[in-house]
Amino acid sequence: MSFHLLVVCVSVFGFFSDVKSMRTLKNVAVKRGGSVTIPCSYEGQYKANPKFWCKGYKWNSCNIVAYANSSGSTSVIDRPAQNLFTVELNPVSESGMYWCAAEIGDKWQKDDRDNLYLTISQDPDVSVRESRVRGEEGGSVTVQCLYSAAYQKTQKQWCRFKDGQCNTVGTKTSQNSAVQFSDDGRRSFSVMMSGLKKCDAGWYWCSAGDLQVPVHISVDMATADSTRSCNKSSIEPVQFCIANN
Template identity: 65%
Template sequence: MSFYSLVGSGTLFGLFLCISDVESMRTLKNVAAKYGGSVTIPCLYEKQYKANPKFWCKGYYWASCSIVAYASTNGITSLADHPAQNMFTVELNPVSDSGTYWCAAEIGSKWDPDDRNYLYLTVSQDPDLSVMESRVKGNEGGSVTVQCFYSTAYWNKQKQWCRFKDEWCNTVRKTSTAQTSAVQITDNGSSFRVQMSNLKESDAGWYWCSAGDLQVPVHISVGAEAPGLPDNQKEDKVSNFEDTILAFCIISGLLLVLMVVGLVIWKLKQKQTGQLVTNKGYDHSLINTDVDYGAFVFRQPKSNPNQSPKARENAVTYSTVADEQCKASSASEPEVTYSTLKISHNPTGLSRSP
């Protein structure tokens, strides 16, 4: 083998190593996102780059792309590094621009280019592929459900549910159902439903829905199950709690209505009582006081010139007293009491004759 052949072979081998290094970074390929919404992109790197700076770059060509965010950057674009998983995530919120973006780990050596890979972000008001929830949580031994919606343009395209860390995929075709012991996928013509059951902690991580060439990332977290509490009991517990809250709201509402009604009735009674007190006053016609009227008639006997002075001194004057009992103006006949008074000129007083 000639010298030039050896040099050429070495160059090709070195170029292959560079290319393989560049391609060690993994991410999605064509992500669909809603304008004004949010999306999180996972980027998986080799473990030897745990300590290297990570960044997110925008531009069609790598050589001319502009760095948008570094790790631990917060803002419209947030980048978080997760060394334990050999992964960093880029969150765009709100999403605005379609275009080519790059996940990259900075290496900085002239002979060892940065570790990188690109994806295309397709942004629209009504994306052709979307999910009900991009972050779903379940418990060990339980199940989770992800709903992926697609437009009519992708009705006859291949549908997949894939795990990001090992690119394991479950494929569904039109109106068919694919299932394993842990995953069931059903396509109804406008969306496909993914149900993962018997969850394990190892099932946690990033997945994606795909229809044709479009992808939407979904993160699933798996927590420890409460001991001795199966899923159906958890659902019953949640249902009972909701029923309790509803009953409490209804009873509270009824009590409030009763309090308002009672307050209104009390106010009306108070108002009526006040009117009675105001209008009562004094009604003299209702005063049941008996009044006795006495009429004294003094009759002076005619003087007799033949009487002696002693006889005239002992003369008696008779008077008639009429006691009238006057009741309230309702009495039909006044009661009259007649009395005869004997008035003497005796200074000791007067006496009443029977």
């Protein structure tokens, strides 16, 4: 009798699915009182599901802050055509664990979600000059990422949110014709993306150590044709050696 009960229990609980296709950043640095926009991506089957932003260290006890499409100090905007929603916080005041989530509404499945930590400080260890940059097809854009002395010797990266591909930045300039780096080795590194195509538009992040800062790049249509193909991402996994100081 006990054996049969055990088999039934295992079979029933096997139906429960812990969905985790949602994806966002992991540890975002933000200036206290400033603003930040967080990208959250999800699988195509959840296009029609309600999206929301939740606050709390544990998923089971987090408090829903805002649903899409809402406005206020926390604004959640769903973009089903991109399988993406964004969360704009303005102003930002409190560090803590937060969650991007899609409501599934099924007793057999948990909501689709992913968590990130917001590290809020008056003088963030990692930041960017501009969090939204605009360029033109065939042209170039430059993003300047700043870091504190405490993060001087940590690994620096420039990554594309869409596919998670990253370039690791060193003190040398990248030889990648589409993405070039310059790191002063002290307080900032710059990323220049050239030969822009429409497909280069979207969310990226720059990071130093464990801290990330999201950056959105827009690409306007040019009057003349661009020469670089969209078949290959401008972000390629490239490793650079950091010179010993």
